[in-house]
Amino acid sequence: MKLLTVNSLEEMDCLASLKAETYWTSGSNEDVTCDLQKKYAWCSTGYNVSSSLLSSPKFWLSTTAAPSTLERCLALVNSNNAAQKGMVHRNCKDTLPYICQYPVDCPQQCIKNMTWLSNYLQCCALGMEALNIDNIAEQLALTTFSRGFNTTTWKANFNYWTSGTWKGSPVGLWSWCEPSGPVIFDQGLTWERGQPDNKNGNESCVHFRFIMNSTGTVLTDRNCSNSLIYACKMPINFLSYGDWYDGCGRNFLTFTSNSTNWTTAWDWCCSIGLTLASMESAGKISCYSKIVSKFAPTTFGDFWISGTNVDCPSTFRWCSRNLDFIDSDLKWKAGHPVAGLGCVYLEVRNGSVLLATADCSENKTFLCDVRKNQTTQKAMQAECANIWNITSAQIDLLMNVTAFLTASLSINLKFNLGALNKIPMLRQIEFVSQEEPTKLEDGFVAFDQCSDKKFDDECVTAHETYKCGQEKAPQLVSKIINNNLGNGTFVRTNLNV
Known part of the structure; x- marks a missing residue:
């Protein structure tokens, strides 16, 4: 169990039925267990206290006294009288009764390094099965596919969990854990040389790797608690x-198979490799209006998109693009945005589209999207040309494409608008450690610890992320930098902030 968190005013009302008392919660802005950069966070879960709660007068016990510098932890004053209950600052050394609870274990990111069992359960949650290689032909197909790339042009990662294990299998054999039950490995699947070796007597799960050479793909055995x-x-x-x-x-996908709240819509798009759509410019809104008018002129519907002001200090942001709204580009429905409604949806009526706001907990269908051939710079140019109705030649006049491709490689490798660009960074970790599973594991653990650094200033984000990497995995970071010394932009971005 974990120390109490109070994530909503409804939870606070529910707690009012308990004995009138002042109880410790896990809320704090005190290091070590709570990162000071988060200001207020629930230390038992690692999540920030939502800005909507912090700004609500009902969340705090009414008082005119400012907390002292020693009062860095949050306690709940419980009372049946609404005017006499709420959060207060207390000295963390004070002695108070406390409440424990079973936590809700929410996922925090789409790209996640997981243990073998977590991988299996994650796939089940998505209505899928953990990766298995049913036969030699299937492995050959993956190998043939990988041979069309090299380590520069390959845009995915290299190391993945499968559903394979020897636990419960006949002696000397391996099985895939499939929805219909365990299935013995086909004879002839390609293992890495010297594998499986059950190193240290604790490698009972199967890992799959693309190795970008004539062999193509291999299987190895790994410790099931490793992160991949x-x-x-x-x-x-x-x-x-x-x-x-x-x-x-x-x-674009108009996701109409079920209606969900805004957060679930975000997760659904992510789970199938897309993002919750953004309408970040007048050009994109106009372009999407043309799609609706052409293909579905009589379509009616309200679709969640990625705009929200939840946890934002003052304005709406397009979360999928990490961009502030540009007011001059917005086409709001009359009377919107409405104060207190924190999530944005797209109202589609007879070929017309407008932005509107609603409570994030409402159930709506939603709109996902993804850039065509999204791994290439030319795809970005094509999108710009389509949205703004200009030619690629005109775009070339605005930017030197060759120079952009060269100069931006390492920026896109490491950061995306001030945050870690997750897939390329994981690939860099694989590049410098893929022959040594222990170092690969250390790198993935360091990535999980450092990947959520986020500050208002992108330069500070870059510096703090780099500093975290130097503390958690200095040798890996050093190798990554050495591998990119030919690109001055990468070095400046990471070393001279």
């Missing part, structure tokens, strides 16, 4: 999710 990137598999019928539209340099 998760991989799932199923014959997905994307058409079952809703209607797909192609335009504006992107693929």
